Amino acid sequence: MLSSTLSANRIALAIIFILLLVIPHIASSYIVYVVILAILFSMLTASYDLLTGYAGPLSFCHAAFYGLGAYTSALLTLKTGMSFWLALPISGMSVFLFAVVIGYPALKLRGHYFAVTTFFFGHFMYLVFLNTRELTGGPLGLGEIQPPESIFGIDFSGMTANYYLILIFGILMVGFLYALVNSGFGRLIVSIRENEDLAEAVGVNTAFFKVLAFSISAGLAGITGSLFAHFFRLLHPSTFSWMTSEMIVVMALVGGAGTLVGPIIGAGVVTFILEVMRFAPELRFVIWAILLIAILVIEPRGLAGIYARIRGGK
């Protein structure tokens, strides 16, 4: 049973991987664009899952870190003429350090108190993006962002090259997260999620590991933001509003938080459902809300839980 599940998983993974590789050559540019969005959202939900799915604290400000990375990278390249290839790691690192500074006091709060704090912090960051007009352009947006400079003779001004660039970063990020959640570090943060007081009593420095998980999660969202900025080339504060943070939470829950693969699938499924429902812009969020409630009532572990049940697990 277990081996057949494993091989079924492998086959599914192989099919998805091959599809991802050939999509720019077989699909319309609209589809490629949607897939890029799905990959970016997968990176956001996967990095979000490290904090909320594995370490436990429920956060509603992931889009703020996404935006912070996007604006940092865009402004570094626009104002200082820095190369994208340097701006990308610098924006990831800056967001990481920023998250350490705010995570240390914020994570002293537990449960709902932390969740509410992140909600307001997310909105605060949105207002900062909106109101620092000299820097971000405010509601007019920040334009003229350049695509990544060409390296190895690859020109990144077109859709296809950007697609592969974002796909590679997506695979690297998921690989990194997979190694992390299966490591000793991953086990310790899960112990915090399961019982913080017990974790502390057996010697886990819970404050330190929560801040670390929070900051790594934020830093990866920052890197995703940098990729988005130089692909989309136009930033607007509304992209990083609480709606986006909420979307990330929903994608992770629909997919199944704490499984890494679940939130990635959730991001893909939700992105496509929302695109397909564009014919009814007013209705799509209503339909979407009903669908979300239905999934969570049927299986609180999300799609990953439904899959496990179908495969004969519990």
Next chain:
Amino acid sequence: MRDLLVLNDLTKKFGGVTAAKDVNLNLKGGMRLGIIGPNGAGKTTVFNMITGEIKPTAGTIEFEGEPIHGLKPHQISKKGIGRTFQIVRVFDEISVYDNVLIGALARELHFRPTQEQHHQVDEIIELTGLREYRNVMAENLTVSAKKRVGLATALATEPRLLLLDELMAGLTFVEIDEMLELLRKINGEMGITLVVVEHVMKAVMELCENIVVISSGQKIAEGSPEEIANNKKVVDVYLGEGSK
């Protein structure tokens, strides 16, 4: 030999309520000490002060000659003090094996748990009789098995002093006997000093070499099980004055 644990005038006040008052204790390494007393006497308060869950209002705690009061629970655990909780606590949604492994990793974090750590976890699981539950999710276990998981996780942190808070509560007579045998092994073979808070008198009397009685936050007696059983003050506290 230097005392392993020394409590000096340990006091804890919660607002106007004094939960523990001037508790003094000198514990030698290798001992099995029991702490008994009526409900609300302050036993768990004393435990929680030793493990850092709550800070003493006054007094000092020394472990292996080093002051530890004011340290955080994870720091105290690293110094070599392990504990179990009165209301059983395990990491619910992970396997028994991973529960115990977390104890080992908390003591020494490796990106990949080492061979020695896996080996150590296997040994502890064997010792605590959890082999058949190895891959079972901890939340699905019985109370008795959960208590052993809590004990096993504490053992994986390699403590020199183990504080067990009502480990026997809710166990059947057979399970109590098995647990007593296990505790004797942990004390005798592994050399771990035990302090137990217990309401199950049979367990305390059989296991402990020395017993401290706490009532209304104060230590009212200390001695061998026999001395304690015949101590008039203790009998009064438990059965009410003028009984017999």
